[in-house]
Amino acid sequence: MSTLAGYFSYAVTIFLLVAGLFIIIARGNLIKKMVGLGIFQTSVYLLYIAPGKLVGGTAPIIAPGFHVYSNPLPHVLILTAIVVGVATLALGLALAVRIHEAYGSIEEDEILEQDNADAGSKERGG
Amino acid sequence: MMVVTVVALARSRNLFAVVVLFGAYSFLMATVLVALDAVDVAMTEAAVGAGISTVLFLGALHLCRSEEAKPAHRPLIPLALASGVGALLVYGSLGLPAFSDPTAPIHTHVAPRYLNEGPKETGVPNVVTAVLASYRGYDTFGETTVVFTAGIGVIALLRRRNKNKAEQS
Incomplete structure (x- = not known):
């Protein structure tokens, strides 16, 4: 039983990762894809932070009376990852807005249809 | 609770609801991070994930349509692919150390040095x-x-x- 509980955090991480991956692949809407990417990222945060925790420890702020701290290194790495994630998100959403300006749609199917129609008319014209 | 939010996220077609659910999801994730003793990360996640990301999403929604079209085909291939990746990850996670194991490599490498020497050196x-x-x-x-x-x-x-x-x- 204790071994099963020991792997619970990995199970949650893997479920979130699979859900994020599924949203990215299965949904044609570009903004929905960005949400899926966000869920994928948070699952990676959990993957890094969860092993750093020690039961009975406290946050890694040195104070008298405490001897067990959680590992500070993953926290630092994930702080950087969160900020980089928001930068990627902003860039992706800007791309989606630009695509909406050019095609009038943020659905993958409609964009592909328009592209195919353009290529077909060009072939007929030339 | 996080799992329920994510399932609702995947099923909902109204993008405004999706964005609000994503904000709620970020706050839940921040709560989990507090429980895991990562207070700095939780604060950043609450401010950036639930705050700035939601504002960015709402701005993008304002410029685009906020309704998602119905998918043309059944999502069987993505489901199979995602489940396959999940199965591989489960297989990989069996080799990882159990939760809160003080002898795991993550707790015996550089972390003790940071914790012991960090306050003295910086x-x-x-x-x-x-x-x-x-x-x-x-x-x-x-x-x-x-x-x-x-x-x-x-x-x-x-x-x-x-x-x-x-x-x-």
Whole structure:
């Protein structure tokens, strides 16, 4: 039983990762894809932070009376990852807005249809 | 609860509801991070994930349509692919150390040195700050570069749009 509980955090991480991956692949809407990417990222945060925790420890702020701290290194790495994630998100959403300006749609199917129609008319014209 | 939110996220077609659910999901994730003793990360996640991301999403929704079209085909292939990746990850996670195992490599490598010598060497009691700003300062430098590049990209993408509009009118 204790071994099963020991792997619970990995199970949650893997479920979130699979859900994020599924949203990215299965949904044609570009903004929905960005949400899926966000869920994928948070699952990676959990993957890094969860092993750093020690039961009975406290946050890694040195104070008298405490001897067990959680590992500070993953926290630092994930702080950087969160900020980089928001930068990627902003860039992706800007791309989606630009695509909406050019095609009038943020659905993958409609964009592909328009592209195919353009290529077909060009072939007929030339 | 997080699992329920994610399932609702995947099923909902109204993008506004999706964005609000994503904000709620970020707050839940921040709560989990507090429970895992990562207070700095939880604060950043609550401010950035639930705050700035939601504002960015709402801004993008304002400029686009907020309703998602019905998918043309059944999502069987993506489901199979995602489940396959999940199965591989489960297989991989069997080789990882159990939760909160003090003898795991993550707790015996550099972490004890940071915890023991960090306050003496940097004078900062918060070890996360000490490592972020002092030991791994180059990471923060690279992060700033990434954010700067992303900012340039966003400006380049959206500025061209305004110029086109001005030419049309």
